[in-house]
Amino acid sequence: MTVAHPEFVPDASLSREEMEALQHEVAETAVFEDEFGFDPIAVQAAAENAQTRLPTGGGDGSEGDRERDGTDAPVVVGVDQAFVGDYAVSAIVALRDGEVVERAHAAVKTEIPYIPGLLSFREGGAILAAFEELAVDPDLAIVDGSGRIHFRQAGIATHIGVMLDVPAIGVAKNLLCGKLRDPPQGHMDEGERVSIVANNRVSAPNGTVIGYALQSRQYDNPQKRHVNPLYVSPGHRVSAGTAAELVWKLCAGYKLPEPTRRADAYADEVKETVGT
Secondary structure (H helix, E strand, O other): OOOHHHHOOOOOOOOHHHHHHHHHHHHHOOOOOOOOHHHHHHHHHHHHHHHHHHHOOOOOHHHHHHHOOOOOEEEEEEEEEEEEEEEEEEEEEEOOOOOEEEEEEEHHHEEOOOOOOOHHHHHHHHHHHHHHHHOOOOEEEEOOOOHHHHHOOOOOHHHHHHHOOOEEEEEEEEOOOOEEEOOOOOOOOOEEEEEEEOOOOOOOOOOOOOEEEOOOOOOOOOOOOOOOOOOEEEEEEOOOHHHHHHHHHHHHOOOOOHHHHHHHHHHHHOOOOOOO
16 A cells, blocks of 8 residues: 655654654644545444454455455455554554455554654554555544544654555544543443544644543442543544444444454554564
């Protein structure tokens, strides 16, 4: 898969001010409304099929796997990262109608340390390299990280989505910025979602809905133990509400959406082969 907007490719040699300026440009180009051609109902069916058809590891991206994808079902890819020494390992798993049709990965040496808000400049090179290895064209990318829930509305899911011009959603385990509009009293119930709005730490106008806290899974008795929510935000060409709904459908009983759950497992598999 080729880059649609090479002017936004992250460059770790830029100064912090230049990186932040580039993120503002990415956010201005991003579309935080629904602009995709697939049927959201088909995404749910794919997630449900994935629970019954394949083991966690999925297929190996062989030609035999790809021969089964001759349908109109959308291709949803999960994107996750792992680290081995100074290398960022990006893993992509592509699913269509519940079946893994391809897997791709890349390992790229990191050039800067982790800096909150500048994740794409640390990990973006590995992610783009993995997408370059991907033969199938994705209809939707689910990225482990934030999208619009970001200081400059350009988290790694937005940056990747805009660069590739592919609908993208960010799914994070921690809230980077913004605030819950109506914080729940106690733990959230499974399926519950609460809007996250911009505050003075976000470049969007105060009160703008930039994502949702989604309780994708919860124990029957959260008083004894509980599952933390996911923080879902639009990356590109998907609205905040649709992003939360699609991720909820893709979780299908797990905490993580099926594409990134599989990508996480694949990343762990791949990093064992990467030398330090």
